[in-house]
Amino acid sequence: MKALKIIGKIFSFVGIFLLSLMVMIYGMGLIFCYGPSIHARNLFVTTLLETGQMKFVAHLFMGNEKIQEIVDSNSMAAFKEEIDNTLINTEGNNDKDGIELVEIAGSTYSAKMIIVNDPARVKLATIYDGSWKEYGVTLDKLVTNANAFAGINGGLYYSDSNKGGRPLGFVVKDGVIEHNNPSGLAGLHLVGFSEDNLLKVIDVSGKNASAIEALIKEEKIRDAVAFQEEASDANNHFVKLIINGEKREFVGSGSGANPRTAIGQRADGTVLLLVTDGRGANGHLGATASDLIDIMSEYGAVNAANIDGGSSSSMYYDDHYEMTSVTFYYANSSWRLPTGFIVEKR
Numbered sequence: 543m544k545a546l547k548i549i550g551k552i553f554s555f556v557g558i559f560l561l562s563l564m565v566m567i568y569g570m571g572l573i574f575c576y577g578p579s580i581h582a583r584n585l586f587v588t589t590l591l592e593t594g595q596m597k598f599v600a601h602l603f604m605g606n607e608k609i610q611e612i613v614d615s616n617s618m619a620a621f622k623e624e625i626d627n628t629l630i631n632t633e634g635n636n637d638k639d640g641i642e643l644v645e646i647a648g649s650t651y652s653a654k655m656i657i658v659n660d661p662a663r664v665k666l667a668t669i670y671d672g673s674w675k676e677y678g679v680t681l682d683k684l685v686t687n688a689n690a691f692a693g694i695n696g697g698l699y700y701s702d703s704n705k706g707g708r709p710l711g712f713v714v715k716d717g718v719i720e721h722n723n724p725s726g727l728a729g730l731h732l733v734g735f736s737e738d739n740l741l742k743v744i745d746v747s748g749k750n751a752s753a754i755e756a757l758i759k760e761e762k763i764r765d766a767v768a769f770q771e772e773a774s775d776a777n778n779h780f781v782k783l784i785i786n787g788e789k790r791e792f793v794g795s796g797s798g799a800n801p802r803t804a805i806g807q808r809a810d811g812t813v814l815l816l817v818t819d820g821r822g823a824n825g826h827l828g829a830t831a832s833d834l835i836d837i838m839s840e841y842g843a844v845n846a847a848n849i850d851g852g853s854s855s856s857m858y859y860d861d862h863y864e865m866t867s868v869t870f871y872y873a874n875s876s877w878r879l880p881t882g883f884i885v886e887k888r
Contacts, residue, residue, distance in 0.1 A: 697767025
């Protein structure tokens, strides 16, 4: 009986603690949503809507009409501008061996950028060996298996249960199409490089596999992945950030704050590979669309695109992780991935 009483007290203590924790968390949510700061409310709601599993939380605090109003006031404008290849001169950079890692700090994020002078060094690594597997590999293995120096995560993929072995949309590596199944995916964009080392960001939404194959041949794409302009929510994905030096227009912050991965190119061909943290990592919420645009513009990008982010965002550089998954169990690694952009060794 004494033991049962002790056990009962333990369960009571745990129950009270958990209830108090839930009340505290809910109270914090109420403060975000109905406190004095409209900016904090908007960032809280749009950030939750961009997560894979936590979208429902926003609906605990407000109705669909109010949520949609917040989304509309923090969104990206349509951006139909297409890349003008004449604005990039890949022969204009004389320091082809140059590579640099820089740290970037923002109010809601920290970030790192790999600056690669020679765009020919930026390639795509995949796990494809004639077929795709159920399980992908962590970013460090994508980099080391390719005998590369550095890398970031790549394009869309099935991320359920962190299996990560199957890409979505399409994958092109060394001019070979390793995957091509755009069916059922809204707002697809191609992000990658042509044979002449130009960054390509092409809207292929609505195209079938045959049309995408023809475009890949016509544009002489050597390495590319897919990302979506729009998924289950209008603010859930966005691709084009800067095209031909023109910044994409947006209202509010353009999106919520989350871990992000982006890629850009300067006028001399230099490639910019950016990864930010978020979702509590280092106490940060993450970067918004406006943050990415500002960073890429500051570092001289003529063209820039957002690619797969969230828990996938990761960077591996010179044999160790510089940016890692925000998921607790993968704090010192990355999620399993089928693809990643890598930087070849010299």
